Amino acid sequence: MPKRNLALYIDDILDSISAIQSFTAGLSFENFAQDRKTYSATIREYIVIGEAIVALKEPLENRFPSYSWRMIKDFRNFIVHEYFGIDARIIWDLTTQELPELESMVRQLQKQLAETP
Template identity: 35%
Template sequence: MSKRHRKLLLEDILESGNKIYNYVYGYDFDTFVIDERTRDAVVRNFEIIGEASNRIDVDFKNQHSDIPWARLRGLRNRIIHEYFGIDFELVWHIIQNDLNPLLKKVETLYENIETQS
């Protein structure tokens, strides 16, 4: 399997984060929690965010330690391994409070990264 360039992985994070916002646009928690399709789409995109962050090389992560790489991977692992036990209140909290600051940091990295590693 070929390694994807870190810029593409950052792009995956940005695209998935933006999809999450599009999926829940206009929703409150009660609407989100009863909409199975939206929940599934959001969970899938958090999985992608976690997987992309996991595949970014360690040196790059160490240089950009202000991004919670381990937490992103941890969320992905919780979602994949405990699907029936997902805490949707936690997922909603992350969407409302943590996702936007994360995407801003990742976008800054994405815009400034060289295409060659």
């Protein structure tokens, strides 16, 4: 498998964030938790984010050392391997409270990489 550059992983994360935001726009928690397609699609995008974060670990940790990048990786592992124990409220809270901050940091990294020769 060919090695991908960091910009492609950033694009993966931003595409997944955009998809999650699109899937959940205008929904209440109750609607989200009861809509299996939206719930499943959102979880799948978090898996993509987690995989891409692993590839971007070093540049993200260097730029944003206080953020818990390990938590994202661990969360990805949890939703893949412990899928039967996922709490919809946790997914919803991440989506509504944490995702905007993650998007901001990834966009900052994207800008920084674009400015680096």
